[in-house]
Amino acid sequence: MLGLLARTDWGALGTHLRAPVVWPAIRLSVLTTLVTVALCFVLGTPLAWLLSRARGAVATWLRALMTVPVVLPPVVGGVALLMAFGRRGVVGRPVFEAFGVSLPFTPTAVVLAQLFVSMPFFVLAVEGAMRSVDERYDAVAATLGASPLRIFTRVALPLAGPGILSGAALAWARALGEFGATITFAGNFAGTTQTAPLAVYVALQNDPQAAIALSLAMLLVSLLVLGLLRGRWLR
Amino acid sequence: MLGLLARTDWGALGTHLRAPVVWPAIRLSVLTTLVTVALCFVLGTPLAWLLSRARGAVATWLRALMTVPVVLPPVVGGVALLMAFGRRGVVGRPVFEAFGVSLPFTPTAVVLAQLFVSMPFFVLAVEGAMRSVDERYDAVAATLGASPLRIFTRVALPLAGPGILSGAALAWARALGEFGATITFAGNFAGTTQTAPLAVYVALQNDPQAAIALSLAMLLVSLLVLGLLRGRWLR
Amino acid sequence: MTLDARVRAHRGGFAVDVALEAADRAVVAVLGPNGAGKTTLLHALAGLLRLDEGHVRVDGQAWAEGRLHLEPARRAVGLLAADHLLFPHLSARGNVAFGPRSRGASREAAHARAEAELAALGVRELAERRPGQLSHGQAQRVALARALATDPRLLLLDEPLSALDPSTRPQVRAGLAARLRDYDGVTVVVTHDPLDALTLADQLVFVEDGAVVQVGPPSEVVARPRTPYVAHVVGLNLFAGTAPDGTRVETGVGPVVTGGHEHRGASWVSFAPTAVALYPQEPHGSTRNVWPARVVAVELAGQSARVRLDVGGEALLAEVTAGSVATLRLQPGSRLWAGVKATEVTAYPS
Amino acid sequence: MTLDARVRAHRGGFAVDVALEAADRAVVAVLGPNGAGKTTLLHALAGLLRLDEGHVRVDGQAWAEGRLHLEPARRAVGLLAADHLLFPHLSARGNVAFGPRSRGASREAAHARAEAELAALGVRELAERRPGQLSHGQAQRVALARALATDPRLLLLDEPLSALDPSTRPQVRAGLAARLRDYDGVTVVVTHDPLDALTLADQLVFVEDGAVVQVGPPSEVVARPRTPYVAHVVGLNLFAGTAPDGTRVETGVGPVVTGGHEHRGASWVSFAPTAVALYPQEPHGSTRNVWPARVVAVELAGQSARVRLDVGGEALLAEVTAGSVATLRLQPGSRLWAGVKATEVTAYPS
Amino acid sequence: ACSPATSEDTGASGTGSAGSGGTVTVLAAASLTEPLTALAEAYEQDHDGVRVALSFGSSTTLAQQIAEGAPVDVYASAGESALDLLPADAAQDGGRATIARNTVEIATPPDNPGGVAGLQDLADRDLDVVLCAETVPCGKAADEVLERAGISPHVVSREVDVKATLTKVTLGEADAAMVYHSDVVSAGSDVTGVEIPDADNVTLTYPLLWFSTDPDVVGFAQYVTGDAGRAALEKAGFLAP
């Protein structure tokens, strides 16, 4: 960080940030990551809850399985996604043949790639937080007649609130920084699938200063978003 | 995942895994990631505790700052590290001139790169879990005469146990999959700094099947480690 | 609505084996020493704990039996846990409305119900507060309101009044008693306070070490305790012995002359602490049972005093006026004489 | 060791303002209705809550004063919280040993101490258990042991005995009383049970709505309550009125003839429930004070009964034998006459 | 096995292996992975006690590492552009040679679903075409070829490196990609190559830089630039310089 700041050519910063690819990339990043986080929340929270309350070998292995996308180098993850959802993929081919739609090279693919890499962070962080919540509240809610769904939405969810926010921040940051899976699965086309990290990487190939300028812009955005949201929602 | 498995050339798997670079890479990965997780725990847990108990703007921004390495594309992170700890770096140059040691391109650099990317996951996950722990236990411990250090080690730490394990699993997985910062900061020397993801990258250059085989081996290792540890330590 | 339960269950190494039967609208009070298994029993009835054996049937419908085990949410129970466990993120009103909402009431209906329940327990003005902003006794009343608000078929109350102050407690108790009399379901209330039990319950169940030791309507249990613990709770002195004839029982403190009894053989004798008179010297008069005694402790309670005595190794409790304590200069270690008239002594087979 | 405190503090919108002074080895009991601010007071003394104003000095050393605020860990306090808050991850022994260990004892010493404290409270055999494996009453005793094990200079107990069963409670209370008498520090105990207060304390402090309403040694408070709440707790009937002369006090129930008094003007009159006699018809005899009354509630407690009466809108409590309840066929709504002899009535200036 | 610390002030610090006796440190473009690995192994066999340490990565990353003081004796780059990132006097103690050339070629999936037969066919708007990013050598080359031919194909993605570009074709996600001849050769039967006539094509050169006069370093550099090197590079699909 300090190294980065120390070597930044502050004078040229403005010029770099006015490059035409910068703002579309940042806008795309912000949009896709927000969708990703929303999906993480919708899909991941129930999963985290189930994992936190489940016992036995199935849950243990499911939990380990959740870490797969974390361990997999993102590029390999992207290849796996292509093999599954690509035009020739296990799922993608029948869909393409039936409807003529194909995912890769679309913003949807960007979201999918981000979801693939950030979901585990969300689920595992939220699961840890939910496990630290006293299970007796679940029991009390059950005796009051609450269905598992209601226990989840009205008891587990609010009680694990801080953990969920942490998890969402984590997942959002991870999605924002996501590079390998996106480039492999969604490609890199300015305006459609070129997110900020892709723009940074591409810039890095011939003008490190421009790359650094873009990175700093990304960081600024993320600091602002996280700082403000946290400032508002947490104490 | 399924896509990956479906397209694997199972017959050749054995051959690929016997390639001479495979085991040194996996060994290096396992060793460095274990060191990384240990460091995460030692450095990150107190930080998470402080963050979880701190109020006010400083903590909020510190928390947001923690997500920087997550947001930064890893390659850029690697460049930043190089600029800080390289032989010409802000920190690296005085150290090199004084002691003649330089970090980059050593296993230590691998650990540093992994620490850089995985620490935030650990800290944020653990912080979320610690915040879900009833603060009244802290208060009771204080009236019993416990110093803040003792409250931390004897009360906060064990009560946040599940969250810490989640965080460690997350950080470990992230470190294991780390690629961009490592290749940039530590280089890609077989046996010294070529971790499993780097080996996958190299293999991908000329033999995608070999890359997939290696990825599967990595996954297997991680599943085994996480599955067994969790099975043993958590219910 | 009726309850028919035979609960065999365990928590760790501890097992309970208790049978309970209760008719429509009955209130059963469960009493017993700490660790006897009262809470364990309630949890088993609520479905939080699986039965090892036995059954729980409410209104003829099995909630647990053999391999059947209805989840708590599918039993129409209301449970007030001893450590009230109010949801920390909901207001008092939100906590009370949680049950009705869970069981399908509209938001308005649930809130109105919550307001009514809170008002009945004198905590309406706390409706907006979070549990963290309530005192202990206030929180307990909110938790009680929450349990009552679901109209359960089986209402389980674990020490519902323990945190209430002495002026609130009788009011809440009286309100609860009235409420339970009209309430069309079975209530099981665990309490350590005999006054709660006597005021609220139709039937007392004493549990010791996981098993029932005495069951019966209050009047019977109060008159004829069958274990020292029960005697203690109902405030009687109790001795075990053998009746050789219809006038005496041989006990650990020697022969006790009774008011007359039919049975022979193994026998309990009991008498009230208020029936025990204390004398500085050995009395000579109509009092038939007289023992030398040593004072163990004196407890002043309001205007009367309870004097714990040791009579030849057995504990004896006497209740006298606060004035007598001063007159007799009672203090631990004092030696004196204790007497009970034969007409005050009851004997019954054990 | 002495305590000199003037606590002004607040929790949300609620404020307490209480002055406490206690000499070496003193035991102060704090009583008051739910929500009066007792727990808030203890938390302020422990340092969990900052003072808005005032001071806490122990042995002349300031723990809080002006801007000074020692953290709880730096005050030599022992706090038993009402919701015991045992550390869930430590065994009972580990919980009790936590304090001594924190204050520097060796592992062996701390464990030995923990064993001893647990044994004194009758829960030694539970030493290995986790709090989740204890019953409510067992957990409370472990928490009490934990608070006692630190040898604090200021011991703060919040409802220490509320979960104990009626046979354990007197034993623990007696043990605690003996312990506190010998213990070289100040104890502040919050309780709802007058028996606890009278047994343990040298001084009673009644708090209502954040402020002290009556302070004094037990004997004085018991004899001359100064608020209806205090009267209720000590088990007396209390009426406010004005004394025009040395024989009568004009009260809400009409003139009450007393046993004679010196003062004139604003006055309290009080008498024991046992002094109240009940008559089916208006009595004509020596009883000077006679009122028509309506039965509000009847509570049977062991061998006696408490009858709550309504006398012209004021509450009156009578204590009679269980037998009289049957004889008089007392039940809510019954109308009858209540009488008190003038010699049983005390009057004192308010 | 390297030159003494004279290079400290060269800016290229070609002494990464100083004191690590007998090790030649090579940083090389990822596209050279296969031939250079083979060459290093062969060289080690022939020269007892010499170890060749290889690190593959993107040419620019490697150049950046060198600029930041990475230990390096030999650097092989794909294209000349990355050399701009090196300090001006980087190779003043060593030398420089060109080891290979590459030309641009069209790659299609094996069954060539788009029926691509030549450069002109890329103008078809129904074809999904993938190119390297504008900033990497293969992207610059492809742009130049297309511009000269006056064709603007329907590009769906600009990949960060040539392998990623090729992957899109091997997996059938794209109908055509513009990559290097060597990539088509190494991909074997996974792709079908469609050559571009030399007249329309551009050439990429592969410079080799060495940073010291150490005999092992110079020896390895000469081995790569010599016949053995040329054979290995040609086998991997590279053209002779």
Ligand SMILES: Nc1ncnc2c1ncn2[C@@H]1O[C@H](COP(=O)(O)OP(=O)(O)OP(=O)(O)O)[C@@H](O)[C@H]1O
């Ligand atoms: N996991 C366990 N292992 C062993 N014994 C246990 C376990 N959990 C609870 N017990 C024991 O079970 C017994 C019954 O506990 P329970 O909470 O039912 O008692 P209780 O009658 O409600 O007592 P109290 O009046 O103190 O609340 C206690 O003696 C307790 O120590």
Ligand SMILES: Nc1ncnc2c1ncn2[C@@H]1O[C@H](COP(=O)(O)OP(=O)(O)OP(=O)(O)O)[C@@H](O)[C@H]1O
């Ligand atoms: N955050 C808050 N905002 C407003 N009022 C509060 C808040 N926290 C506590 N109170 C009020 O402060 C008062 C004092 O509470 P405290 O716990 O001290 O009572 P207590 O005397 O211990 O009562 P109890 O006998 O029920 O334990 C209560 O009336 C409570 O409702």
Ligand code: MOO
């Ligand atoms: O060395 Mo590269 O992979 O053409 O940039």
Ligand SMILES: [Mg+2]
């Ligand atoms: Mg219990």
Ligand SMILES: [Mg+2]
């Ligand atoms: Mg309180």
